[in-house]
Amino acid sequence: MTGLLAVVSAPDLLYARQQMALSLGWHIVIACTGMAFPFLVMYAEWKGQRTGDPVYTALARQWSKVLAVLFAIGAVSGTILSFEFGILWPRWMAAYGDVMGLPFAIEGFAFFTEAIFVGIYLYGWDRLPPKVHLWSGVPIGIAGVASAFFVVAANGFMNTPTGFRLVNGHVVDVHPWAALFNTSLWPEATHMILAAFIVTGYLVAMPHALALLRGNRERYRRIGFLIPFVVASAVVPLQIVAGDWAARHVAVHQPVKLAAMEGLERTERGAPIHIGGVFIDGRVRFGIKIPDGLSFLAFHRTNAVVTGLESVSPADRPPVNVVRTAFQVMVAIGTAMLGLGLWLLLAWRRQRDLPRSRWFYRAALVAGPAAVVALEAGWITTEVGRQPWIVYGVMRTRDAVSTASGLRFGYFLLLVVYAALTAAAVFVLRRLPRADVPHDDVPHDDVPYDGVRSDA
């Protein structure tokens, strides 16, 4: 065993980064549902209580079963990240743990609040008074959003570190609150939280979009589709504004990241933007060029100066094509989603009803996974775009990684675990016992099927 470990050269930077990417990239999707889903569930429950319409209540109950599964795997997949901070990046934590730890400590309490009220809400359906039950759900969503805010505060610190001074390589004069309220916090957190509502909305709408596509026009399906889909579609335009804010913030505070996002080699006045294409030998090829476009988007002035990659040495530049492709994918998906929302809006104004075209439901079906892709792409943009730094301009990722040998084995192991976890989660969610659906407007009083069925 020791012989085997000795063969493996230390440190395994690439594997450590892959492991972090895997576990964060997995958790971020589930965390999004933790933020937005409780609000959808509660809206349905509230409507059900207010109107007495059993369709809403059936939806709320069905969704809360899904929420139970998602929250559990979100809780455990989030815990792994706190382990990995120390296992994979001990030198980062040793140097900056006390500078950037505060938001995580506060996030811990937000997560506590979520976990407490999830226990009450999910298990209290039958015995708590309806009003009390409804209200017990509210803290889940609020705390979920607060969690994201504080986690992003820590990520914002990594992008725009502040709240300390470096003297001879030592961190001194630590101001944890200043580190928490770093300049990236507001644009990044806003962008992240809005993304959660889009991702969750389109994902939750998916099974109902499928049913509608197959011609099932029950109210249960229509309402189950409309609530999350309308929320997601309404947030998309806001997200485009927030994205513009975030990008302009990057332009000022992390110019090299922006240069990588756009494939801009030289610092230019009136810099162009390219749609599509590949970055080869210092320029974008095969893309559609829009003169002055980048200057306009980044600074809202066509003659603004945009810093290029060449402003720093090649060793300090992120991998341009990864960052740029991710960014373009995110923007493209966001734009397409705007179109999808407009489609629904126009149909509704014309006929007071859902669109009739089957293509609309096909597109709505694709919107779920597409939103996840956009989420991951945006996250890759900001994380890979920060490289080679773990703390921008201050600490390199390779100086943060653990010197332990054999990190790759942990990565391989987790790869298997996450693959199995994903498969199991999909399996369980697809086979959730269906809610007792009241058929169209005729309410009936069957109790939900909740027994244990044996396949034997």
Add this chain to the structure above:
Amino acid sequence: MRLAPTVAVVMFVGVTLYALLAGADFGGGFWDLIAGGDERGAAPRDLIEHSVGPVWEANHVWLIFVLVVMWTGFPRAFAPIMSTLAVPLTLAAIGIILRGSGFAFRKASITLPTRRAFGAMFAASSVLTPFFLGSVVGGVASGRVPAVGTGSLLHSWLNPTSVLGGVLAVVVCAFLAAVYLAADAHHQGDEALTAYFRARAIASGVVAGVVAAVGIVVLHSDSRRLFAHLTGRAFPVLVASAVAGIATLMLLLRGRYSVARITAAAAVVSVVWGWAAGQYPYLIDGRLTISQAAGAHATLQALLGAVAAGIVVIGPALVWLLLLARRGDLQPSPTD
């Protein structure tokens, strides 16, 4: 007020609550694992599922609390501990994933084969996770983690003290869970289940006592410093633990379940604080003290402020959850 020791106390309170609350959930998994076939094990498994279900996520957060307080308050201890003990920590992390998801998946499944598979996943990982976490404690308590950098990835946890820590953790979790479950069954008026868990509580209590006694011998040869302090200044705490443990067994025999809960918890609390007292003033025994590991003064202040504010916010909610769970208000109504 000296900040660093205060933060250390806060962290150990977190460790204690994790041991008491999450420990019992892990112990529930242990009894689920050995509850036998589908029919024979159905009643105890139901009780376990109902007592673990609404609370395990909140109980689990205490672990995150401890980790976060450690890296914020004692970053220079967090780094070497986590990187040196990477192997058992990774295995514990995987155990945590499988335990939580297995439990949730089982609850969401309706067919017997899937329930069985996810149940096994939940139960097996409920045993492995405390074992690996206990072995981590053993590595720290026996000073096998260096003050700076990364120590031996294997010897740091494949050693007598770590094995002791792991076994003790599993047994103590099982003991706690059995006592709590006996009390729950008694509260519900189910005499058969009460007797079932009472027998298991007594058996695991005796085993825990034996493991602890053997442990003293192990520490004598493997962790001299810890042994000296445990038999020195921390001795009263250990005696308290033994007394509380024996009292629990007597109370169980007399059918006084709600008092037995308290003494069982007291026994576990004294084990944790005996360890803390044995190590003091070191966070990594013999290598890194609390003040050497501490982060910036301003951060410790902010951290304590955040913890105080956090307790004000979640304290009442947490009490409400635990009360509702004990009153049986967090279960499907019998008509379902």
